[in-house]
Amino acid sequence: MRTGAAQLVAGIAAAASRAALSGLARTPVARRFERTNHRGEPVTMLEGPAFAVGALAGTAAGAALTRGMTATGGRTHAAAMIATAGAATFGVIDDLAESRTSGPDVSKGLRGHLGALRRGSLTTGGAKVLGISAAGIAAAALAVPRRPGQSAVVHWADVLSAGGVVAGAANLVNLLDLRPGRALKAVAVASAVGAAPGCGTASGAAGHRDLLAACVGAGAAVLPGDLGERSMLGDAGANAAGALLGVHVIATAPRSVRLAVLAAIAGATVASEKVSFTAVIARTPVLRELDGLGRRTS
Template sequence: MRPAGAAAGVLAAVVTTGAHRALVARVRSRRWERTNHAGRTVTLLEGPAFVAGAAAGATLGGAPGLLAAVGAGAFGALDDLAGDSGSKGLKGHLGAAARGELTTGAVKIAGLGLTGLAAAALADRGRGEASTLDTLVGAGVVAGSANLANLLDLRPGRALKATALAGTPIALGGGAGAASAGAAVGAALAALGPDLAGRSMLGDTGANAAGALVGVALVHGCGRRGRLGALAVLVATTLVSERVSFTAVIESTPVLRELDAWGRGGR
């Protein structure tokens, strides 16, 4: 990684590791527990630890990444702690809102949009060529990335691997988004061990923060065409997820299946 990305990654990894250990040792509330796909009880405290580490690393890149990590993580925590399973997915939450029912998921969707808008605006500040349209598209990229990471957090290590794979090239490439990408990668690698072991998971808190950070890194490095392309992919993927199981697609594709299962040990 280039210096900015490497420094952000190391700082994020150190803080994530320390925060995870401290939180697991001290927090006993069952509100931070979930039953995973294998029927095991796991802790969601990995999420707050990820946010702490990612935010620390993102400070080396300025306000956009810091805001994305903390803002997306906070709205994710709202859904983790106060959400219910009555409405699921984008369609479910928007459908409930259309019926006059306000779900925590709908609040989170709005919150991610506002977080994305603020982060994109900060990233575009001082870029004379960036228009209002560019910033709005950038906001969609940040929010969409946050949502996509959350959609992937269905099996141990899956969302963290995706974060590391998406963030590493940006961190290696340098530029304004390197620190945000490096922070996401560092925090993801630090959290990967307990996640793969089936002891903890990101939850909405960590997954939304991870995706938002990668989204900010993309916004930093892309002009209008790049942002539009990224947004189109994110929107299409989100719409497909309402009808198609990501897990089914991954398990039916040999390369993806092997990558997804790597390090999991059957859990």
């Protein structure tokens, strides 16, 4: 995708996100998205649904602009929309349930939700894990075509591992949404890496940079409110952003890279259950400076 087309996709995504945020803020449901942030100040999580609307609008625009550019272009854009919409939908459900369920008996984190499932209890967080995983696998089935001569077993192993990348990326970005702007900055850095020359396959990387443009455009539209501590992504926005990035990876990267990314995501997710990302960032000068960039100091 040429630079001008990518900028158009980003602009459409940004405009859609801004319009969605403004429109949603005037609806009766807006109060259900109000929360208290780490400073004890009120914020809205409508940023998440607004980001998702922008990302979907940008993806749809990208599909129209890149039609015919790659053999699997239409399938990849459909996969991106399924993954993004699914992640956002289950994220909204979990965000809304969060205000009604609190206390020491509420399961927290991926390990807590999976533990509840093993005990026969389905939390909204557990439903989100299952729902996003299903959306990830459905997206992977579209974005990872069966190659000529490939057995069904190998193909479905590819699909399942690719689905794991999408769902895992959705969860990982959500784990970063603990301080203003942190998750969106991570998304921007990941998008820059994905758009760099030489990343992905020759045809896939060129044909699907519009997915990254949609992600960056939607993120840029909501970043000022996030950094200003007026709004936050919440599960809906963070999961949607991660899922969209995940689809770009599985659509452009060869199997070896997909598996390496899956291993890295799994490692970071397991580590998050024992190590505080915030503490690690605070101890690392470069990360600390990037994390605080543009954020309120008091």
